[in-house]
Amino acid sequence: MGPDENEQKIEFERVLNQELGEFGLYQFRNILLVLLPAIFSGFMAGDYIFTAGRLPHRCAVPICDDRQQEYAPNWILNVIPETATGFDDCSRYANTTQIPESLLNGTCPANLFDRNNIISCDSYVYERTNTVVYDFGLECQEWLRALAGTLNSMGAMIALPLAGFISDVFGRRISVVFFGFNVALVGCIRAFSVNYAMYATLQFMHTAIGGGLYSAGYILATEIVGPRFRIYTSATMSSTFALGQALLGLIASAVLEWRNLSLVLFAPVFILISYYWILMESHRWLLSKNKTEEAKATLLRGAKLNKKEIQESHLNFLLTAIPKQNKSNTGERNLVYRVLKSRVMLQRCCTTPVYWITTTFIYYGLSINAVSLSGNMYLNYILVSLIEIPGYWTAVLVLDRVGRKVTLFSGYFLCGICCFAFAFTPKSLYGISLFLYLLGKYCTGVVFTSLYLFTTELYPTRHRHSFLGFSSMMGRIGSVVAPLTPPLMVYWSGIPSVMFGTMAVLTAFLILTQPETRGRKIPDTFEEAENIK
Incomplete structure (x- = not known):
């Protein structure tokens, strides 16, 4: 960008x-x-956390279970092997040859079973039957059940370039309407899935063609406000997203059956079709696309709402001031070459994606595993969602006071300590374990807001969107892997938390390899970005 263009x-x-x-x-x-x-x-x-949630179940024991089939009767350990978290989900002791003709109500003596012979379940008894696990027979197939979350995140990876294309070519308003319609349509169709393959495919499609909804609204919101209000607008959007997750937990606690829950969540999304008529397009997008008449109408209407009047000379200037976009791809090809030749920028391009991978891995991992905490699963999920909000606003308050590196290092390191401490805290200490878990999730809120700003300040203006998009795209690896962590708790309940803690602490020290950007001029050129020390 030349001096005249910059001015x-x-x-x-x-x-x-x-x-x-x-x-x-x-x-x-x-x-x-x-x-x-x-x-x-x-x-x-997060809807898959409830629609494809794990169901507490055990082996059915025909000689002992009565018609009511109680999930955890007082004789359960006579029949099913004990585990660290209670009793086994998928196996039981084999029957002995001494099977009585009848049993007293509520009894099931241990001498009826061979404790040296453990067999797999033939059928199951459930504590509840409100997810796809029951409808599609996914008992004892934890990895297959967890696939729904992974497909959800993989779909979001597809959504990133699609969202960019739709938003840049057709506009922010059309993008909101397009993705909103897809979210509503696929969400409602998924409620009528006839098997798990159909459910999982639609789970992928839901985010693949609907996952651009948030980014479309986010871009529009941050484009229409002035520079002084962008960080507050960003925090408001992030906080509202967290509020949506908390509302999901509240609705799921009231609408238990997964098909009904899907319809209740996504049928109302069809209301976004009305945004075609009531939402105003971003004036910046209209100006960048040389849509002069529409941009003029939007600017005049916006000024009127703000009780201002745009002078004719200034209006003409605004309509012609944005330089035409350079559509040549040569710059992007040269960009890759320049990064490979620059030790500073190559190191930066290798480390910022790690920050994003770690952040999304921990963020989604803590959200998904919240329903496995002791106590009420719905309340836990709501609390874990809401605790992000003060994290977002803490970042707003401290970033310009203590700097980006200190904020990010502290956020990652404290998160790691909390995750390690949670892994070794007995479940009987519910209050302490919940506090540690919530503090860890609070730190991810601080980190997410800080990381977005820090990444944009490390790269030059001309290629900033490309670098940020690359880091964000790579970061989706973390959200793809996160849903696969709950099945690891079969081996030890602390494995996911130790993984989160390890990643957080390593990334905290990796942050120290980058320069501080607080108070510095945002680099406009590649050379200026290289010279940030």
Whole structure:
């Protein structure tokens, strides 16, 4: 970016903020509208935790179980091997040859079973029957059940480039409507799945063609406000996403059956179709696409809502000031070559994706495993979701005071300590274990907000979106792996937490390899980015 172009950009921002206003009724109205897609995105991010949730079950014992088939009768350890967390899900002791003709009600003597001969279940008794595990026979197939979460995250990886294409070509408003319709349609169809293959495929499709809903609303919200309000707008969107996850837990506690839950969550998303008429397009996108008449109408309407009046000369300047986008791909090819030739930038491109992988791995891992905590699974999930919100706003308050590196190092390190401590805290100490778990999740909120800003400040303006997109795309590896951690608890309940803690502590020290960016000018050129020490 040359000096003249840079000065024109600065002048454009000054005039736009002066004439339209950085934040007023125009911005407030549209941000209020895009908060609803953020809530619906929170539903989509975690619904599989409940619709494909693990069901407590055990082997059925025909000679002892009565018609009521109680899940945990007082004779259970006479029949089923004991484990560290209670009793085995998938095996029982074999019958002896001494089978009585009848038993007293509520009894099942140990002498009826051979404790040296353990066999697999023929059928099952459930504590509850409200997820796909019961409907599609997924008992004792934990890895297959966990596949739903992995497919959800893999679909989100597909959604990233699709969302960028739809949003950049057709606009932010169309993008919200398009992805909202897909979320509603696939979510409702999935409620009528006839087998697990259909359910899992639709779980992938749900995020693959609907996962751009949050980013479309997020981009629109941050584009229409002035620079001073962008970090607050970002934190508001993130907080609303977390609120959506908390509402998911609340709704799931009231609507237990998974098919009904899917319909209750996603049928209302069809309301986003109305956004085609009531949501205003981003004036920045309209200007960047040379849609002069639409941009003029939007700017005038926005100014009117903000009780401002744009001068004719300034309006003409705004309509012609944004330089035409360079559509040549040569710059991107040269970019790869320049990164490979630059030791500083190559190291940076290898480390920032690790930060994102760790953050998404821990963030989604803690959310998914929250339903396995002691106590009420729905309350635990709600608390783990809500605790992110103070984390987001803590980052807003401290980033400019103590710096990016200190904030990120502290967030990762404290998160790691909490995860390690949780792994070795007895489940009987429910209050302490819940506190450690919530503090760890709070740290991910601090880290997420800080990491987004830190990544953008490390890279040059011209290629910032490409570098950020690369790091975010690689970060999805963490969210793909996270749903596979609950099955590891079969071997030891602390394995997921130790994995989270290890990744967090290693990444904390990896943060120290990058320069501090607080108070520095954001680099516009590749050379300026290299010179940040």
